[in-house]
Amino acid sequence: MNADRQGRATIKDVAREAGVSAMTVSNVVNNKTQFVGAAARARVEAAIERLGYRRQASARNLRGAGPRSIGMVIVDESPAFLANFFTAQLVAGLANVLNRADWTLTLSGLPPDGLAASALMRTYDVGGLCAMVSGAPEARREVLRRLCGLGQPVVLFQEVVETEGLDLCLVRQDDEGGGRRVGEHLARLGARSVLAMLPRQSWPAIENRLAGLAAGLGGAPRAAISVDHDDFSAVQEALGAWIAAHGLPDAVWGANDQIASAALLHLLDRGVAVPGRVRVVGFNDFPAHRHARPRLTTLASPAYELGERAGEAMLRRLEGGRFETQDLCLPVAFLPGETG
Amino acid sequence: MNADRQGRATIKDVAREAGVSAMTVSNVVNNKTQFVGAAARARVEAAIERLGYRRQASARNLRGAGPRSIGMVIVDESPAFLANFFTAQLVAGLANVLNRADWTLTLSGLPPDGLAASALMRTYDVGGLCAMVSGAPEARREVLRRLCGLGQPVVLFQEVVETEGLDLCLVRQDDEGGGRRVGEHLARLGARSVLAMLPRQSWPAIENRLAGLAAGLGGAPRAAISVDHDDFSAVQEALGAWIAAHGLPDAVWGANDQIASAALLHLLDRGVAVPGRVRVVGFNDFPAHRHARPRLTTLASPAYELGERAGEAMLRRLEGGRFETQDLCLPVAFLPGETG
């Protein structure tokens, strides 16, 4: 590692090589063209090329305006914290916006109880934090409390909390509007008895979708049951049990595509005509499901755009000293398929 | 941002608050217990808690052994560079290993021609680089050349290249062995005419799978055709055209599950019995496909473990000055389903 250190050219090496001062090199590297003559500039650029000079971020950050990296924390029970397509898209959008602005993304996944002892809490190495938090409501609130206690700007995805007085911005999709769209669609088609299937874990996004559904239907759905949405067979058993007790509904709405797909296949296995006898609609389109037969009617999530907008909001916050808006909500698009 | 700076406690603040020198604070923070008395330690820890002190990574890295972050570069045509489940799992495994060791992951996605101008090339802010590169062979080679030219340790995923004399470690799964497993399985079941369906883009992993398949079958498959693996209908049309010209094969092997799923659904749509008349086998299990009916016979990729192993190899390289091994290859597991 001494080898690494010794091999690395510094700003002084470049200055010597180009026959200018270190300041001039710095000005060239930072594109402060007004301070550097064309000739000096050319010589510096040649020297940089020759020596393979790369500016050391640590040194720049120390003297300059702080770290040029944004942290993205995904709080998840599972170590496979990017397995969810929604999260993966969101992270990609965020990373791309930051990279384009010459910022960096520092990514980490943590279990709900791992935040307190994490390096994130003990070290200052990012200029701001974005967070996507799952888990029980109290655990989520605790995570948010800790993050906001850091005294750094925070962007929180897919939550609705009080932002008054906090250096906090909410970035989310219009789950309520999406739910309403589903409700209106089903109502228009004459569906009267609608079964809503929700993940067991309560979650603002899900609650908003359900509230929207009720608004669109013009009243609460016939029933709303909770299922283990990660367990394909459990979803199917729950649906089977409900049908055994109450008969076939006119429509099943899955609060996400995993649930809706499982429900769909259960109905098809029973020989139920979809959408003839029962309509099935999902939420948050995943490409893998789009390919299944029949194609699920669902809503397209702007996950990638959520990441982009979060990045932009954070960069402007860092520049301007405050979030311009503290609640950013993007629309979800209705995606007609063959099941609803 | 002055507000941020002013509000942040430094090591000196903690030292003053605890009535010790800055050195002692540093020793406590770094767990150099042999240099600090219990009493001093307790006072420092209380002061840290009271002031909400967090060590500034930039300052530490500047004087210390360099940046404590590893870069992960995903070179991809698409901005949605985490859309592939394989990649997402791999990144999660890598991030978790690094975080556990108090290292950080710096993530970026770039188009093949974007690397040259990227901040990555102009800035030194990570101690080593991991890379997952897609695209045409020449473009991939160029990316690798640039990365290795940085004078930093590089871990390359899913490639087989010469490592002699390079500060480079290959981390991959045993695609050849997986292919052989499929071939042996199909041969044992008596399949004689096997159609292999490959992505259009050539790619070492795919070639290895195909070579393994041939070895397992005891000879080349009946035919190998290239398809746009991201285009569901294109895959189906290609299969339809092949069958129109050559009749039904005994088995179809898709070089990945996307292809195999599309092929499977095409066969079922035609009323072909699977696996009675035609067997279908995939590669690289994705959870979304696992839920389809009938369940695809495929191979489980150790993507998450690849990320973990890469992280471990990199950390040891940074510690020890060289990669202990330059070629790490993990097995893939056969995952029996209902289609083959």
Next chain:
DNA sequence: CTGAAAGCGCTTACAG
């Protein structure tokens, strides 16, 4: 337009 000095917040190397 160019440069010499000071300093960012830590850790290294050394003295007590």
Next chain:
DNA sequence: CTGAAAGCGCTTACAG
């Protein structure tokens, strides 16, 4: 076991 000094590689603030 504890601390004063020097320095990591940049940028800021200022003088010419």
